[in-house]
Amino acid sequence: MNKKAQIFVPLALIFTAIALFTIINGAQYKYQGKKIGGIEPTIGMHASAIVKAYQEQEEVLLYLDNAAKLSLHKSLIETAEKGGLTSLKCGNSGYNLWNTNKTKTCFPKYEETFKESFTKTLTEEVSDYNKVSIYSGHELAINQNDEELEVVGETNEKITLALTIGGYVIERQTQEVSAEIPVDVANRINQYHETFERASHLYKVEDAFLKAIITQESGGERYAISPTGCAGLAQFCHSTAKDYFKESNNLVIVGRVCVPKKNSKGQTYTYTCDSDTLRKDPRFNPEKSIFAQAEYLANIINYRWMRDLTDYYAFTAAAYNGGPNVIKKAIKSMGKKDPSWEEVAAQINKEFLKKFSNYKSWSDDQRERKANEIKNYVNKVSAYYNAWGGADMFAPSIIGTFEFGQNFRTNTNYNISIYEELKKFAEEAIKDCDDNVADCLEKKRKEFNEKNETEILYLSACEEGHDKVYYDFLENLQDCAYAWGNNCKCKVTGEYTENDTKKLKGNYKLTFKEQNKIMSITSEPQLFFSINLTQPKEIISEFGIKDTTFWMPTIYKFRYNNNLENEQLVFHDSLSGKTYFMSSDFKNIFMIRKDDKFSLWIDYDKEFIQQVIESVKGIFNIAEDEHKNLMNPLKETAYIPNNCTLAKQTFRVCAKTKYKLPVIKERNNRKTLVYEESKIKFALTLIDDTAPPAVNDLKVERVENIIGTILDQTAIGMLFNDDIFISWEHEEVEDLVLYEVSFEDELLPLSKQTIDEFYKDKAKPLSEQIEKEKNTLYYEELPNNSRKYSIIIDSTKWNIQNKKGYVFTIVGVDNFQNKGPEVTVHLLAEENT
Structure with missing residues (x-):
């Protein structure tokens, strides 16, 4: 658990008690019963605010810690799925490639990938917290302590809570923070400056307040659309827009005509509408939208129940977000003539929202988030109002601020240096495996697995379920393509x-x-x-x-x-x-x-x-x-x-580590949290560029010269007519596929003809009991892991003529189509006697 701001708590409480006694007495003397912001000062008012601020701080930091822990696990899994790569310079082949050849490598920058994933995940997680805005762009430090991986997030960004006279706590943005409206947002809004001035003059609403609302609603994006279908600069929803736009017939219900866009959690975050809708719907017209907004805000301000309230701008902003009826009833529930916004805000919770028809169908969690959203909305509009030149909406009722940092420290059982071990494995495989690459990689894999707790698996053993179908198909398809x-x-x-x-x-x-x-x-x-x-x-x-x-x-x-x-x-x-x-x-x-x-x-x-x-x-x-x-x-x-x-050159592998991480699995139509070994997935390109060795002892003879030694008398009659016998010896080559046999007239260099390609796996064992067939490859086993191959060629088929010299060539070809050295032998064709 995060313990920031908890150091020396007992000591701090003692000093706080002494200080509070002095402050409270001083405050009683100073205020002397005078109302401030519509509230009678009471003893303990300041102490209550401090305690609530402390509780709020603890809740925020606990949420941040849990979000950081979840982000740690998710990011380790995502980094492993990506093979530790941020960019895909070597490409993607189902798994991300660590190389394309021997010289171009893309080894993982795993810490960079992890940090990028962590920040993205943390941003998604803290966005669900609505009470205050939690920062997620921390400077991250990764510390590896034996088998424990620690991530430390540090930032100078602070969360500031405002302590109010009513003893309430709200998020407070300082003048320095609120003034930092992004340049692009300010530029987008300022292009409509004259429109804001005209609307302000017509409806008697400050242009700074109009701009503040639009800054929060759309950031000045003309075509902004919310998840609920509210649209345009001022984010009018369909039901409200009908009362404030003359062209109400052109208003569309966004959810029916536009296409939703979803985030990684499957939640809609905006919509894409066609150009005709964007052109016709008046909410997307900046001038019409600004005037409609000014009219709507003026109507809220001029409600009878709003007229004499000190914090009327705060209530107006709240009504714009949560609905006028909600704010009206919250104000009345106080039973006061001029309650402060802080008092009223404290009444707005999930139970209070349940009373209203438009929130009845919501879950408690949704209602609670909406209640926090309304309060946070007012805080942000106040900050933007101040930044656009308006006064401080809360000045009368805020008595001070409570500021705390939002750093975190989280850890898990994981050793991220496993990527370095895998990198060494890949470097050796890329360097050494240039011949019979599949067998070479398998040897490297076994050696790695014997020395390490991490086990390298091939794709077929790495994937399961529907993922296995896809990756298997991809693996086989690409192998077949090559x-x-x-x-x-x-x-x-x-x-x-x-x-x-x-x-x-x-x-x-x-x-x-x-x-x-x-x-x-x-x-x-x-x-x-x-x-x-x-x-x-x-x-x-x-x-x-x-x-x-x-x-x-x-x-x-x-x-x-x-x-x-x-x-x-x-x-x-x-x-x-x-x-x-x-x-x-x-x-x-x-x-x-x-x-x-x-x-x-x-x-x-x-x-x-x-x-x-x-x-x-x-x-x-x-x-x-x-x-x-x-x-x-x-x-x-x-x-x-x-x-x-097959000339397999892309090898997809995964390293199954011993470190178990939590993942969501669907089992029996139910989602269950299980812990599984992390698998780091990557692919290597291994290209065989080593040609087979040359054949040995190449001989070519007329069949009649050797009939007595290899053929029986029946065969003599069959093969005597100008057939040619070719034989050679060759050491056993695992990835050798075929022998290419060709010949040419020795007096005509360009007369070369290919007789045939003789596949090694179709060679037949030679036996004296068989009748030897033409154009068939035979073999005999020899000592020292070698074989003697032989074939009989029909010379008449190739128009080999008597009394001419010919050159015969044998070339071994492996599965990558590497050709070995050509070995030649001469034959003088003479007539039979």
Whole structure:
């Protein structure tokens, strides 16, 4: 608990008692029974005000402490979600990226991110406190003491409470503070200075008072709209405006015609109206609004029950905010001819407001906030009135002020230096992982987890519930976008267990859209896309696809339902507004690379589709081939057995710490506070730029020269006709994908032709018992983690001629399409004898 202004309390109370005795006696002698502000001075009046001010201070500081503690926890969680980053210079790929390559890094400025989040959160939290204005722009200091994180907030801004003759306490702004009307606000209001003077002269209300009300109501913003729909400079609500604007037919009910804007808590804080509404509604006309305001204030001032009151400006301001009827009855409840504002303000509470029809439907909490708002409103208008050149509205009844600071100190069990450990992990991974990057990162991850209490997890183990669906889809989609091959498929949807699907509540809606981005001349061509998750919450990510490719159609929308075996997919082209295809009976979504174009396809249940065809003829173009089990947005089907080669370069990870923080979880349709381990989420870009090693012992021979050693007599008859046997040895390379085999006429350097690409994972083990097939890759295991590969090429297919020399080339290619050194061998083709 905050203990500011509580130091030496017992000692202070002793001195206070002595001082009070002297002050009270002096005051009795000084006032000699004379009324001040309509109040008879009494013994103890000052002491009562001091005690109440002390109680008010304790309540404010306790609220500030609690708000700071809540902000601490929320900001640690938000900082972790952002990976400690304030800006996204390296981009966002679901998780914020800490690098784009080996040289461009964006390591977290976690303290800066935390402080920014803390200030924003604290501002939101203290804004709900209506008794006084609590400052939130503190200078923040972060102290790490072993496993305890302490945040200290300091400011020179003070809260000043006014002590009144009636023994009441209100927030008091000093002349210095009140005079500091922001320059932009003053400029906006002063542009209507002549209008204020004319309205003041016509209705006999000081222009300083008119300006003070508008400063508080709208800050001079012509198109300001409150959460309750009050509009314009003077913030007239619809019901009141009808009596003060001639063009009442043009007045709109804001909540019906304008679009609400909401804050992070889902609360409406303003509205956006179209230009026609802003033009026609007279409340948005500055001159009409100012004259209507002056007329309304003059009517309040001239009420019979208001005429002879000393604090009539304070009552008028209160009536403008809370309603004339409320203030009238509060004044009458005092039973005095000239009660002070402080006396009347003390009567306005939640119970008092319950008597009025427009507040009856409100909750006690709402009524209490409104009561405090009315009092705070008067204090602020008084300060602004003084700043615009008016007199002090409270001078007759204020006997002094009570000032206290609003610093705080809060702590929790957390070690923010974990970001430094993660930064070292990332630096090592970026530096060392330049070959077979996925395996390299996995090795680094295991080493880190063995040495640290924090555990680094991959995305699949980090997310849960509906978040997991989105991030899994994003992860798979981007991996597939960087895959390569042609006429191949890459699975986008994730694999979930029955237990997983129970956690997936509600609909999921994602939109893919091409982005118009300017690329560097030196960079590889890329097509950029944004992926927006709009249900059940909003998340945005961007990524680019290499090469010149495009999507068809440009925008996709689909939804996940709880049962992932019964998803719904919608292919929609935003340009034409046409929906291409909808299905509710499929299990997976695939990205297909076909004819150098990308598109999303689904696998479908053939029996289900046939039933649809029978009922709706001609809708689907289903091929008869039972293998064609994939369908694209144009209702074409295909059988695509081959998987694309993945070149995964974006790795999303999270560090699950041992520090538990409070979060709100929805369980069984109820929100519950639970404590969960904080997870710091970030992404790394690891690019494999290391080519595979060269092959060894490359040999090329006519089949007839080696038939006796590798083939049986049956094979001799099949393969004798000018076939070519190629073999080589190669050490085992984990990320090697294929061997590219080519040849050229040694006398014609530009005659090079690619025979084929032979995929390593499709190689067959060589055995003397098998009949060797042409154009098939075979292998034999060798010592020292090596293999011997071989293929037989049909020379007639490639027009290899007798008595000519040829150069054959073998190149190993890894999953990042890095090509190893070319290894060549010569062959002289001679006629058979």
